Amino acid sequence: xxxxxxxxxxxxxxxxxxxxxxxxxxxxxxxxxxxxxxxxxxxxxxxxxxxxxxxxxxxxxxxxxxxxxxxxxxxxxxxx
Numbered sequence: 530x531x532x533x534x535x536x537x538x539x540x541x542x543x544x545x546x547x548x549x550x551x552x553x554x555x556x557x558x559x560x561x562x563x564x565x566x567x568x569x570x571x572x573x574x575x576x577x578x579x580x581x582x583x584x585x586x587x588x589x590x591x592x593x594x595x596x597x598x599x600x601x602x603x604x605x606x607x608x609x
Contacts (some may be wrong), residue, residue, distance in 0.1 A: 536567045545585055561585055574600045 542561035549556045567580035575597030582590040 534568070536565075538565050538567075539563065540565055540582075542584060563590075574598050 540563050542563045545559045545561035547556070547558045562585055564583045565580055566583075567578065569576055569578045571577075575595060578592075578594040578596070580592040580594075582588075582592065584590070
């Protein structure tokens with residue numbers, strides 16, 4: 530387990546653009562890539578994951594994920 534760490538990686542983003550030249554008959558395709566900077570943090574019994582995805586076409590996408598286990602319980606009158 531690493532504390533205060535950030536994960537940076539690259540991922541495939543499908544077809545970025547595709548062009549067919551009708552004069553020469555040549556087709557060209559470029560794949561899109563995204564640079565992803567992600568981190569997670571644990572608060573109580575939940576782990577939150579955050580990711581910023583930067584695309585070659587200038588797009589910025591933010592993702593937030595939540596995972597954990599429900600912690601059910603009751604408070605006594607003195608705990609309220």
